[in-house]
Amino acid sequence: MSLTYLLLIFLKLLTVGSDKWDCADYYWRDYHGVIPDDAIPAGKDTHGNTLYIGLAYIRGYELLPGTILPDEKVARTTAYAYVFNTKDNVKILCSPYPEAFEWISTESKDLHKYQNYNLIPGGSEVGENLHIGRVFRDNNVIIGKIFKHERTNRGIWFPLNNKPANSLSYQILNYNCSSANPKIDPRVKIE
Template identity: 35%
Template sequence: MRQVAFYFCIISVCFAAGSDYYYWREFTGVVPPDALPGGKDADGRDAYIGEAYIHGHGIYVVQIYPGEKEVAVPAYGFKTASFNIKILCTEDPEFFLWIQTTAKNYEKDIVGVEPVTVGYDGVGNSGVVNVGRIFYQGEVLVGDVTPYASRKGNVQLWFPFRKVERAVNFYELLVVYVPNGIEPRIGKVNATMI
């Protein structure tokens, strides 16, 4: 339990800047009205972005379906979680964009935007995890984007599908972006427009 608290504490302290536009709520099977959809499942229903803690590994991106309490987790193979799950929420959904990127061009493509940070890969203190998605086998699936120093030039999207963890080189990345270049809550100016 101390390790769970440690990981959630790291995320809360290290990534507090993101809390100006998004925050996390405990997920108990009910999707709150301020949850940010991440895509659609094969039947056209909304699916949501979440994070789940995996003991001994860290906090990873998960896809949440309304009414389901267990999530699939891409964490060094396929894993599942049914507790320690949070769902991404915002009061400002208009400040979120999905931008296309690749494993090779990730660093160049994020100039001027802020990737949404979800968790932390604690295996070898690898680093933060961002939110990505891909259209795969008829549905939009979210997963981990892994911009670790050791993966520079090879920042892939990892996602679970049919109980297997998969990686792709072409995907969309969730970013926070304020179109007029001025972030009203924290007063920063974005130098690059998309």
Template identity: 35%
Template sequence: MSHFLLNFCVVFSLLIIAQVCALQEDYFWREYTGSIPEDAVVGGNDINGNDVYIGQAYVKNEGLVVVQIYPGVKEVYAPMKGIKKVDAYIKILCGPRENFYWRPVNSSNLHLSLINKRAVVGGHEDGMGQIGIGRVSHEGEIKIGKVNSFSPESAYFYFNDKGTERLLLSCEMLLYRNGSLNVTGN
């Protein structure tokens, strides 16, 4: 009987692990070295019409912050209590591009507008919570930044504007649709 119980527990555990793995999104963060991977997610275009990409950078004692990546440039500028230059521990968002989409949001209705939606997690602020990925059109180009989605009363969008951290009340937020998990029909 104990042999049967052991086998049952092993099989049951494997089934649970398989189910959990099936629930994981099929996007991921890849180490960024200056080269753009083929499956990198385009966030928009710069003022010259070149693609810009969605990045994530580690800022010591602050967290993993959403940043904008320009092809071939190995440093990024993180909007985190001012602008922090980061040249190590940078990742780039990769995955099936057709599953990503942008949704207009603002700080007063962010949490309501995300009901039954899957926001892409852009990182976290230490001691605060997860942050989302946002973008705006600013002075002729797309700016990628962080949305403080952990705070219902101050879910603002922060981005780097020529070395200055800017805050906006509205932006577009990156969401993800997964055919097997789609709860919205999008």
């Protein structure tokens, strides 16, 4: 192993140990019906198909987290009293470190306990920042929105049977820096 290679690994490990967001390595890719190789899975549907985490911009409703349904090539999300299925203006969550993502089971009343975690931001609605969460209903995983400051919109809001639904128990998406394993791109020549 070359000295440069060891130095790169050492520098990456130092980064993981500092500020909580220094290690976060994820990004949102445009989604046009094709699932990228580095997309982060959200879970499975009733047929065992993998579903994914998306962000959809809905004009007049802002940027909302939703479930990407690869078979339908849409993102499903909620805003106010509506459910939206959209193919337009959709992003899909991707990362070279899928092992760093974890779903934390919690209750709405305990959300404040996770303020020092790397909870994944999930857009905004009515000027309020959102987190990404999921619930399990009818043998399906469903991505939903969790308002960062739960003053009036408590719990997770998600689409169920073409209507918005709410639950005070859910899982919230976190990026665990200590689980991200640094990888060296094999295309990069280190001398």
